Amino acid sequence: MLKVAIVGGTGYTGVELLRILALHPQAEVVYITSRSEEGVRVADMYPNLREHYPDLVFSNPVAQQLGECDVVFFATPHGVAHSLAAEVLAAGTRIIDLSADFRLQDIPLWEQWYGQSHGAPELVGEAVYGLPEVNRKQIAGARLLAVPGCYPTSVQLGFLPLAEQGLLNGQHLIASCASGVSGAGRGTKLGSLFCEATESVKAYGVQGHRHLPEIEQGLARAAGQPLGLTFVPHLVPMIRGIHATLYTAEIDMAVDVQALYEQRYAGERFVDVMPAGSFPETRSVKGSNLCRIAVHRPQAGERVVILSVIDNLVKGASGQAVQNMNIMFGFPEDAGLQTVALIP
Amino acid sequence: MLKVAIVGGTGYTGVELLRILALHPQAEVVYITSRSEEGVRVADMYPNLREHYPDLVFSNPVAQQLGECDVVFFATPHGVAHSLAAEVLAAGTRIIDLSADFRLQDIPLWEQWYGQSHGAPELVGEAVYGLPEVNRKQIAGARLLAVPGCYPTSVQLGFLPLAEQGLLNGQHLIASCASGVSGAGRGTKLGSLFCEATESVKAYGVQGHRHLPEIEQGLARAAGQPLGLTFVPHLVPMIRGIHATLYTAEIDMAVDVQALYEQRYAGERFVDVMPAGSFPETRSVKGSNLCRIAVHRPQAGERVVILSVIDNLVKGASGQAVQNMNIMFGFPEDAGLQTVALIP
Amino acid sequence: MLKVAIVGGTGYTGVELLRILALHPQAEVVYITSRSEEGVRVADMYPNLREHYPDLVFSNPVAQQLGECDVVFFATPHGVAHSLAAEVLAAGTRIIDLSADFRLQDIPLWEQWYGQSHGAPELVGEAVYGLPEVNRKQIAGARLLAVPGCYPTSVQLGFLPLAEQGLLNGQHLIASCASGVSGAGRGTKLGSLFCEATESVKAYGVQGHRHLPEIEQGLARAAGQPLGLTFVPHLVPMIRGIHATLYTAEIDMAVDVQALYEQRYAGERFVDVMPAGSFPETRSVKGSNLCRIAVHRPQAGERVVILSVIDNLVKGASGQAVQNMNIMFGFPEDAGLQTVALIP
Amino acid sequence: MLKVAIVGGTGYTGVELLRILALHPQAEVVYITSRSEEGVRVADMYPNLREHYPDLVFSNPVAQQLGECDVVFFATPHGVAHSLAAEVLAAGTRIIDLSADFRLQDIPLWEQWYGQSHGAPELVGEAVYGLPEVNRKQIAGARLLAVPGCYPTSVQLGFLPLAEQGLLNGQHLIASCASGVSGAGRGTKLGSLFCEATESVKAYGVQGHRHLPEIEQGLARAAGQPLGLTFVPHLVPMIRGIHATLYTAEIDMAVDVQALYEQRYAGERFVDVMPAGSFPETRSVKGSNLCRIAVHRPQAGERVVILSVIDNLVKGASGQAVQNMNIMFGFPEDAGLQTVALIP
Incomplete structure (x- = not known):
């Protein structure tokens, strides 16, 4: 052991x-x-x-x-x-x-x-950046591993297939994200009180959230050049979950975005590209290490909208940490990560 | 009476x-x-x-x-x-x-x-479109009044000051919005069950929500020309409230957006332009007919982000209906609309 | 003013x-x-x-x-x-x-x-104990008024009609109560965090809650003798509301409990005795100064169960405080206390 | 398989x-x-x-x-x-x-x-009644197994140690219970809507809930004679969980209730008798097949209060069903039942 x-x-x-x-x-x-x-x-x-x-x-x-x-x-x-x-x-x-x-x-x-x-x-x-879907080889040999943040995990996995193909180059992207309250941690802050956080939604950190440079670093690596990004996080009344709604500028209609995502993540145990037209719910990954993704072209137009959900404490933190440990020590990548989300 | x-x-x-x-x-x-x-x-x-x-x-x-x-x-x-x-x-x-x-x-x-x-x-x-902040005079004489939808109220009030100045012309806008579950009505649908809606967030209607043409109609009137819009609604686990997060493309840095909004809505009883740097919470308008708005330029850049919140059942429906009634019959515009949101 | x-x-x-x-x-x-x-x-x-x-x-x-x-x-x-x-x-x-x-x-x-x-x-x-349904005259002349606690208000109003008739003498009563999280105040305690309090129920204070002697004092006054009481409060995941479920021992079947309650509270603006068979919901008094009560004889037997609900911050605190102020200064008893609970 | x-x-x-x-x-x-x-x-x-x-x-x-x-x-x-x-x-x-x-x-x-x-x-x-803590031997040989209801599981496990010792004979017991909304099933009933069930508590079924005769049957078996019971269920705004608060009449102070419960359930994989003074939270068993129990003597008196929590869909239904299957087919009793509750 x-x-x-x-x-x-x-x-x-x-x-x-x-x-x-x-x-x-x-x-x-x-x-x-x-x-x-x-x-x-x-x-x-x-x-x-x-x-x-x-x-x-x-x-x-x-x-x-x-x-x-x-x-x-x-x-x-x-x-x-x-x-x-x-x-x-x-x-x-x-x-x-x-x-x-x-x-x-x-x-x-x-x-x-x-x-x-x-x-x-x-x-x-x-230090190795521990996003296995990008860095699996380096992770295997890492002595010092940095587990990605929660927003960065959901946003990078959402944009990666397009970024890696150069399809986002020159664009100014938007990541409009929502997080459950556990993202603020177990510290006893006023804003984390039940009576302050429930039955309400608000944005925060618009002027600059610490996850922004981490996301930009990852997107730049994937695209081979810096990409502009506006990142607006929101607090929503649930314990766990991140819902990232990602907006690109125009992407050529000839690109089959659904197929691109399915191919990119084929074989990835913890990324689920859902069927075209799907709306992933954060509860479908609660307690689980999965990231579920759906891609849309609203009104069949040129802009692409990607929906990406994770459990911020699992794929966004401790689950991804264990996934990295499994890779580092040669265990099956999903050892200990079998939890199925409770529905309801 | x-x-x-x-x-x-x-x-x-x-x-x-x-x-x-x-x-x-x-x-x-x-x-x-x-x-x-x-x-x-x-x-x-x-x-x-x-x-x-x-x-x-x-x-x-x-x-x-x-x-x-x-x-x-x-x-x-x-x-x-x-x-x-x-x-x-x-x-x-x-x-x-x-x-x-x-x-x-x-x-x-x-x-x-x-x-x-x-x-x-x-x-x-x-038929007169009953958004008093735009149409007050026509409302006063209306026989047949159409109360705006909930998303259209929050999105239009958020974009109007910029649209009316022509500052959005030629842009493709984004409205990333979240609604409480009461927006789905009192019908007994599976997705509205407590056990299906709580502790989760999901997008819906990306391919085309019925509020989209209504918003586009209002923005076109204000701008004097059609504006492109991508509208993505989300369902969040709260009873009431809409949070609209609105993204423009570049707006000249010379425009003092905060001042523009404050001037546009000065004297409007039911629109509250909050101080620079604010994050309106939906709970701050629960039960109230107010729309609270805050404007941001993330990282002091050219893109403008507007945050606009209402109670979908009040300013987004029945409250605005009574506000219109008050105008139509010459009552004080806030008669019957005194409720202060409960906090907590 | x-x-x-x-x-x-x-x-x-x-x-x-x-x-x-x-x-x-x-x-x-x-x-x-x-x-x-x-x-x-x-x-x-x-x-x-x-x-x-x-x-x-x-x-x-x-x-x-x-x-x-x-x-x-x-x-x-x-x-x-x-x-x-x-x-x-x-x-x-x-x-x-x-x-x-x-x-x-x-x-x-x-x-x-x-x-x-x-x-x-x-x-x-x-000092005058400010439960208007018991003490209205003394309140009018009070210089120093003590507003009752939240649990004591709901429990006393629930037991009073029986206690005053001597029908509880010699009994050992049970008050099994549930409170929303706002009862714990705005202090930043771990147990009041959203992530600790939501999606869970627990009892607390079984060994002795400070509201116990206050309730016992009130019941003894009404009954003319001390009454035994087991009081178990519970924390439930909602902002506001107290639900008191009160259990007596046997009460003679000849007593028409429904009629007794209706008569006792006839004319009380802020106590609503609901029709026989009702189940008051805490949300029906949220933001309102009302106490709604329903009385039951489970399976038509001798034990009486009383259900009593209030908003802990209104009738259980600030609303009752203003009700007392109105009495002390000769204002209409419901001045400022017109809020209708939001449903939904 | x-x-x-x-x-x-x-x-x-x-x-x-x-x-x-x-x-x-x-x-x-x-x-x-x-x-x-x-x-x-x-x-x-x-x-x-x-x-x-x-x-x-x-x-x-x-x-x-x-x-x-x-x-x-x-x-x-x-x-x-x-x-x-x-x-x-x-x-x-x-x-x-x-x-x-x-x-x-x-x-x-x-x-x-x-x-x-x-x-x-x-x-x-x-038909064999599938409460393993009572009936394990008969379950092993059953062809037709009846899985207990959710309230009956939590209430019986709470009262059993006292009932089996004859300590409840002649008493009229009280079970004041709270259930999450999933207890009402996936049917699209008005009362199960998010907007109807959240932010509120109410009692129901006081006149007679179908789980009452099942509980009475189990208590009578354990006690060797019928026991009186008043059972009041409540609906609380959470998905899963039952919290049973059980009140006895006087129990001789010489009885060490804590020790009695610990001995009765020693070796039971799915019953956790918590340390004296504990308050089990329903979230501590969410998704898990455990029943957690704590016993109290409020103010060191003769009345005993037992707190018993389960997940209504697991130990109160499907988990207990699989536990029975494991016994019937000779598998380890906890096969498939390893889920640890998510906290937070």
Whole structure:
């Protein structure tokens, strides 16, 4: 069994890792850290996990103990992985970082968006961006893996087939996205209260969301040139789910967009290109690692609209992290990722 | 007291008219019809109205009785107002139609989108489109008033200031909108079930929603020329509310968009242009007749994003209907429309 | 116009007072305090109130300015009214306290349940318990009024007609109640997060909720003797509303319970005894000051089940506070309290 | 692989069987019926199952094809299993009936509550009531198995340890229960609409819910004598979950209720007796086959309050059905039942 550590296990991505790994046949969580909950039993904090972690207790993070594991997941705010990565890697332990610390290759850009100095610039060069549908080979050999953000996963998977064909070059794209409230994390912010978030919709972050440069980096790689993007996230009253509605400018009517997407994602276990005319629902991927995509040409015109849905905590975070782990350690790519979404 | 009739009083726009008119100081509902609920007391069907309509009973619609009222609201599926309008008008009674029957001036276009023959083409010419922020004068003299649809209200109010200045000419616009479930009405459809609609988001109607030609008609009037529009509605898990996120192409940086909107809507009781940088929440207008608007230039660029929110059952239907009634009969424009949204 | 001050205006009962008083024809909020939000405009904090309080700003509380008002509402945690009441009363200003500070007449009991010394024991004797359906006369003359808690309002109104007739004497009653999340206030607690509270139900406070002694005090007054009570509150995923399901032991079959309730509450503007066989929904009173009650004898047996619903922020707090103000100052009892619940 | 058929596969218990069996290592759904959806692909109706049932299509039920399976699940309205059971059993196929057809041993009682003649009285004698925590041995040998109802499962598991010890004899018990909306099924009823059910709580069925005689039958078996019961179900705005709050009369203070429950359910894979002082949340069992129970003595008194939660579609229906199948066919009792509840 692979020995797994989780740093920062009390947030929503941490508990989601615990849920997924509880059923993983080849990996076991042996060490979990939390400064604020040191000494608390996982089973007492998360009653859904009572049967699976009867004895696991949150510890204060100790680098040496991390180094005794095969892999460490960072489910922490940005900055933490920067400070611990070098020591963990030096011990021969591989890192899967769910935070934003190693997602951007452009260090000044990272510092601009995150408002602080980069804490581990020497490691950026070897960090691998963990979007398996793009980077599977590099992931297999990665020591330091950066798990993509939730919006970036849904938006990139939505635009990739067109971008890779050069069909978006010169366009100014629009990503109008909606996220469930869990995207804001388990922190006790006013806006995350039930009474503030339910029965309402609002946009936010129009002036600049931190996921914007990450999406632009991915689209530029795929297109071979920078693409313009307006990204507007919205908060909607549900726990989980991202719905990305993506608008291109004109795409030649001769392009069979449906076929292009089906071919691009043929064989991808976790991308489902739905039949023409479909409307993917976020609930159809709740708890699952799938991204479901549908493509439309409204009124049979030149503009293409792509609809892309994921569970922000699974394919948008912890599920994709485990998918990366499976690739890195040679396990079946869907090990531990069998959950079928509950409907209803 | 103005004598009011409501045809089709059992749907969500019907009960919303009852709620609003219950507190109207100058109007009284004296007649309400429903074929399916004939003989049922309003108070038994809608317990929130027990105190206000202890005796009102649903009747089978009789044209003569409609003709004895000062004004008739049609809160019916399309087609019904077509069949009754001429007779009601002939009796000297004015009509406020919440259905789509008289919203489009182009009769073949109406027939194309609604898939049936137009039942009262001879009345289309005198029908007044009831968006007070555009048409207040014509509304005052209207005999036959067409209340705008919910999406068209939020989208038109959002684009109007730019369209009227010619700043959208030649552009292909995008309206990415979200609606609460009450927009689908009180009919017992599978997709409107709690267990199907909650905890999920999905797009719908991408190939062509009936509100599209209505929006295009309004934008063309304002701009003096047709404007291209891609309109994608989404269903979100809340009862009431529309959130319209509107994307233009480039607008000259010299245009002070915030000032333009503030000037355009100065003095409008029911349009609130929020301060620069705001994100209107749909809950801030729940139960209220307000449209709240905020304008943005993401990353200080040329594209303008407008956020526009309404309550689909109030400003998007029954509230706007009463606002029109107030204008038509010379009452204060906000009579009966004082409800303050509940927060939380 | 009556000059009104609100101490502690940023919580949910504070903003609800603002909403109700915005439409009150004879009262005006001239002063509102908050230590944490000093200098912030009400309109910026609560966008639903932008039209009604364009200039009102939160101030640090100053006793002298409170004393210049006609009435002060305390919408504060317990203990605050204790510390300010004497000074305010000395200035000739009347107090309506929404906190628990003056609800219990038994001072040691208060200290036991609230875990601190009582800060104004000399004022307890003159404090009037503001349940108008019981105490209307004393309320009219009150200088210091204690607004009942939310659970106590729904439970007392539910049991009162039986208790007053001595029909509950010697019984051990059960109150199985459910509350919306706003009952926990606007504080940023983990359990109040959307992602923690939605899509779930749980009980809490079984070992002893602070509303228990208040309910027992009220029932003992009505019955003329102490009554046993098991009180189990539950948290349910909705913003507003309390649903109290009340179970008696055997009641003689000769008692016409429906008639008893109808007679007891005849003429009460804010208590609605529904027809036999009814099931009141909490949404039917959302935003309204009504308490709707239905009485049942399951399977035509001796046990009586009473269903009682209120909006916890209105009849359970701010609405009842304004109802008390209306009685104290001789206004119509329903002034400002006209809101009809939104359905849907 | 066990060959499984599902009759009535389009309802919520049907799709839940499909979800659970999709991951079952020893069983496979080979035949699924629906009169209304004949010819429709499961994958088109339930997008969450696209990966698992790419080819399965709803058929009109044919008794012969049912007889070729090893086991048939009936996920149908009452009456259907009555009409098909004899023929299916005659073919040597075992039946697991999720409907109410064979839950009551008292045939006249069944006819009284269901308002129709019993269609298979000759089979009642051999029907086994499928509550494994009570009946495991008989289940193993059953040909015709009646899966308990959702309320009866949560209420019986909650009262059983006390009832079996004779500690409830002579008492009149109370079960105050709350259910999510999925308990009303996938039928398009007005009361199940999102706009009717969300943001509200109401009681229903106080005069007599069909689960009452089933609960009474189970309690009488356990106690060896009939027990009085008042059962009040409530509808709360969530998809899944039952929360049962159970009230006894006085129980001798010498009884260590916590220890009694822990001993009774020691070794039960799907009953979790939580630590003293716990409040089980319905979300902690969502999608899972667990029943979590906590016991309380409010204010250290003689009355006992038991809190019992399940997922109505899993332990309250399809999960318990598969648990029974596992026992009947000698599989591990938790095969296919590994889902961990999502939190958040």
